[in-house]
Amino acid sequence: MSEQPSLAVVGAGPAGLAAALAAAGRGVRVTLVDAGDRAGGQFYRQPAPALAARPPQAPHHQGRTWKRLRDGLGRHRAAGRIVHLADHHVWCVAREEATGTFTVHSLLGPAQEEGGTVRADAVLLATGGYERVLPFPGWTLPGVVTAGGAQAMLKGALALPGRTAVIAGTGPLLLPVATALAAAGARVAALVESAGPAALLRRAPALVTQPGKLAEGAGYAVRLLRHGVRTLTRHTVVEAHGTDRLEAVTVSALDRDGRPRPGSARRIPCDTLAVGHGMLPHTDLAETLGCTLAGTAVRVDDEQRTDVPGVWAAGETTGVGGAALALAEGHIAGRSAAARLYGRAPDPRHWAPAARARTRLRAFATALDAVYVPPAGWADAVTDDTVVCRCEEVDAGEVREAVDVLGAGDLRTVKLLTRAGMGWCQGRMCAAGVAGLAGCPLTAGRRPFARPVPLGVLAALAGTEGEPGTE
Ligand SMILES: Cc1cc2nc3c(=O)[nH]c(=O)nc-3n(C[C@H](O)[C@H](O)[C@H](O)COP(=O)(O)OP(=O)(O)OC[C@H]3O[C@@H](n4cnc5c(N)ncnc54)[C@H](O)[C@@H]3O)c2cc1C
Numbered sequence: 358m359s360e361q362p363s364l365a366v367v368g369a370g371p372a373g374l375a376a377a378l379a380a381a382g383r384g385v386r387v388t389l390v391d392a393g394d395r396a397g398g399q400f401y402r403q404p405a406p407a408l409a410a411r412p413p414q415a416p417h418h419q420g421r422t423w424k425r426l427r428d429g430l431g432r433h434r435a436a437g438r439i440v441h442l443a444d445h446h447v448w449c450v451a452r453e454e455a456t457g458t459f460t461v462h463s464l465l466g467p468a469q470e471e472g473g474t475v476r477a478d479a480v481l482l483a484t485g486g487y488e489r490v491l492p493f494p495g496w497t498l499p500g501v502v503t504a505g506g507a508q509a510m511l512k513g514a515l516a517l518p519g520r521t522a523v524i525a526g527t528g529p530l531l532l533p534v535a536t537a538l539a540a541a542g543a544r545v546a547a548l549v550e551s552a553g554p555a556a557l558l559r560r561a562p563a564l565v566t567q568p569g570k571l572a573e574g575a576g577y578a579v580r581l582l583r584h585g586v587r588t589l590t591r592h593t594v595v596e597a598h599g600t601d602r603l604e605a606v607t608v609s610a611l612d613r614d615g616r617p618r619p620g621s622a623r624r625i626p627c628d629t630l631a632v633g634h635g636m637l638p639h640t641d642l643a644e645t646l647g648c649t650l651a652g653t654a655v656r657v658d659d660e661q662r663t664d665v666p667g668v669w670a671a672g673e674t675t676g677v678g679g680a681a682l683a684l685a686e687g688h689i690a691g692r693s694a695a696a697r698l699y700g701r702a703p704d705p706r707h708w709a710p711a712a713r714a715r716t717r718l719r720a721f722a723t724a725l726d727a728v729y730v731p732p733a734g735w736a737d738a739v740t741d742d743t744v745v746c747r748c749e750e751v752d753a754g755e756v757r758e759a760v761d762v763l764g765a766g767d768l769r770t771v772k773l774l775t776r777a778g779m780g781w782c783q784g785r786m787c788a789a790g791v792a793g794l795a796g797c798p799l800t801a802g803r804r805p806f807a808r809p810v811p812l813g814v815l816a817a818l819a820g821t822e823g824e825p826g827t828e
Pocket of ligand 1: 369391448486505508509530533665674
């Protein structure tokens with residue numbers, strides 16, 4: 358290890374930023390690698406500089422925290438303690454067994470045809486999460502977007518996905534998306550949430566431990582009322598209609614078993630459907646490194662260490678729980694990494710407030726997870742001719758045939774028989790839907806590369822060696 362130890366942080370969202378600041382502040386040389394062209398991740402996504410947007414035009418959250426992170430990053434960069442590599446899409450992190458050091462491989466810029474490497478003594482994965490996408494008839498029509506995608510379009514480009522929107526699915530993300538679209542001038546025809554108040558009440562004891570979060574929820578409810586947004590709970594979108602693009606959706610009430618209640622269907626005209634069914638952690642890089650998962654998330658200890666030496670993980674990659682939890686975990690991970698890189702055991706008392714926040718927020722996230730689950734019968738409403746894997750154009754009928762006729766019993770076998778999940782997105786869009794249709798658990802598909810890599814980039818890697826921190 359070099360005199361001043363180095364840490365590669367992958368992901369510049371709340372978790373990665375908090376971690377980078379904590380480690381850099383304690384004498385570690387940090388390289389912050391992120392696919393985005395600016396730091397901030399999903400929550401603090403900033404409008405493109407060319408738009409010259411100022412709040413309140415730019416939708417922003419927790420302005421003071423963002424300012425602290427942004428200014429801290431600026432100071433550390435100016436002092437040479439953090440190098441921020443924007444527009445770097447990491448496709449693999451490799452651990453050198455002999456030395457225990459790491460090489461972070463990325464593809465540069467929008468074209469992603471050129472490769473880059475960063476070498477470091479340790480690595481911290483803060484790659485966030487992605488949206489769970491579930492198919493339904495008509496979901497591939499232009500005008501149907503994910504809830505987070507609509508929000509990203511609004512935050513990053515200050516653009517509305519359409520004039521009349523229906524926001525649907527399940528999860529707390531639907532609230533900020535509906536209010537942000539309404540505030541930006543869209544007519545939000547309905548917010549369609551498949552969870553119901555009874556599910557919230559059942560989890561009330563865990564939820565009331567976070568009065569701040571409840572107040573945030575109440576604030577959204579007030580804004581929805583003010584914008585005249587109709588909220589339909591225990592409802593779901595069963596079909597999107599249109600010829601060349603979205604023209605309307607059919608929504609239905611759900612029965613006790615989570616299936617559309619006969620006779621309850623109604624049609625809502627709209628040109629945008631923003632639909633989301635919660636989030637899943639990004640675990641691809643961790644899996645390649647051999648980190649153990651707990652369910653669908655990377656397993657970490659109290660210091661946010663994975664079970665691979667020298668690898669820390671923080672934020673939604675270790676479980677979906679929101680930006681505040683990501684900040685707390687990132688802070689702990691950065692401090693732990695700094696201490697360990699200098700050969701010291703860290704003193705957890707130094708991060709006690711962050712640890713307390715982490716405990717509370719994880720409990721809150723677990724309660725929310727139990728409330729906001731996709732309706733149990735969603736797969737029954739997917740017709741055989743509905744495309745489920747867009748990259749490979751596999752429909753629901755083919756997935757069902759793989760299970761019912763060919764005997765596939767797990768996601769990998771369904772993939773091998775149908776090609777669902779083998780395309781450009783590598784299953785990120787379709788894996789949850791295919792698993793649900795096939796009736797098998799959503800298991801991680803361990804892949805050597807997190808994204809498609811040009812052969813020229815792989816060929817150029819042969820024989821490259823370097824010192825930690827070089828690129
Ligand atoms: C599309 C979307 C919209 C959201 N909108 C809201 C919202 O409006 N309100 C709200 O409360 N919550 C929202 N959330 C949830 C919220 O963003 C998260 O709770 C929070 O950002 C988690 O922080 P994080 O640091 O763990 O991950 P993120 O903020 O997701 O940051 C992860 C970072 O890792 C980078 N990354 C991932 N993989 C790679 C790779 N292979 N190579 C290089 N970089 C990589 C990403 O570019 C990103 O910058 C949204 C989530 C998503 C996915």
